[in-house]
Amino acid sequence: MNGRVVLVTGAARGIGRAQALRFAQEGADVVAVDLCGPVGTVVTPPASPEDLEVTAKLVRDTGRRIVTAQVDVRDGTALADAVTAAAGELGGLDFVCATAGITSSGAALELDTQTWQTMLDVNLTGVWQTCKAAAPHLIERGGGAMILTSSIAGLRGLVGVAHYTAAKHGVVGLMRSLAKELAPHRVRVNSVHPTNVDTDMIQNDMVRRAFRPDLEHPTREEFAAAAVTMNMLPIPWIEPVDVANAALFLASDEARYITAVALPVDAGSVSR
Template sequence: MAGRLDGKVAFITGAARGLGRSHAVRLAEEGADIIAVDLCGPLETVDAYPPATEEDLAETVRAVEKLDRRIVTAVADVRDGAVLAEVVSAAVAELGGLDVAVANAGIVSFGGTLELEERAWRELIDVNLTGVWNTARAALPHLVERGGGSLTLISSIGGLRGMPAVGHYVAAKHAIVGLMRTMANEFAEHGIRVNTVHPTNTDTDMIQNPGTYRMFAPDAPEATQEAALPAFRSLNAIPVPWVDPIDISNAVLFLASDEARYITGVTLPVDAGALVR
């Protein structure tokens, strides 16, 4: 059976590991060639978890090539719109077009409204909001040239509700929804569908490390759902502390596929019921 994305090319930011790698592999499984971009380095105010590395990005390459799909990678900062546009244009020229874009790159840091440092606010907004805008601006001209496509912005349950100690993150993720709704209107006439996906906590390096996971389960001998569940019991209606990356990637795949050909302007939660609590 043909894959749902046979003959397509997908551009994904934050693709070195975590959700980004999961999206790259899942879309490649369905036939897409991949453009994978990641910073692969530290950020000044993010110290709760280690940064992705170039070896992480190389592992994404190996995973995609194992599926017999092509992949073009670049180490680039989504905060630099000019560089990102150059990277995408060069990759599109190599792979022959662009059909799908996933603005996935994002960071998190922590602090209450009165405790959060201004530099942490600015860095997160620059990555999680301006970086999404830059990603869209790099991808959209190629989607228009292609005659249509899918642009998915990865938001969060924090893009649809308030959450303590991450006001900057929540602000950025809410703002992404506004961008999505605007672009869904602006680019519908070009056959481009624009949507957001809203994960609850997901099993990635953001939570599976001493800086964040241990904050919620400091006495746990290992990072398991069972150990973390008491701390997260009030978050999700379905009694799990987090979902898996594949759960988010399946939603991205659906929105990228012809199965969602008339779906645009949608905020799609993949949240184990967090938003109905």
């Protein structure tokens, strides 16, 4: 990754932070974007500006450069401006990790319109906005790679999160279309599909109670005992670095002829 530059959305924590750090450890400079604030309809704790600064420090500690921006991926104009400015400062852009996302829950027939729309706006339209903002810079460099973070919910139906599942399935369709449209420019596009990942997006009462509705405040251990049933391998969840490693491979020269692929990083969950 020496001499390369990666854009990571949702970079303040979780998978996005892990991606920023792993790319930096392999020599890339980083453009780190995150809203760093709440999203309506979402009850899980949001990332903060301080979280994004932690990511920046971790990257700088590797000796690499980083440009941060607090931007909402739903705002295409602001996102494009931030990406263009950062690419100018760092000398270009080679890779994209479109990772920013939210979670909420509700039965499909009980979701209100705003909850449905916000989910699609962030988890699908936000990914499209990210790719749209970055693509001209990758084309200018003569090629590159985009890795779109989907979910096992992009490959199978999940109960209680129809809006999330629809958005993550949409990411797969977007990935496949972009792979075809950008192939003449030597830009590869793939998606990664994690099972549960040990981040703040699952380690909260809302998600824990979905797995253990018999308990008012399930502990981490009680949640783990239920979550392990989702996976083929006997683990309750994977770590952010596992997803980051998959993204790093898909961006690397070792994956130079891999495009339009939906790669599960799921401990066998999809095949279970």
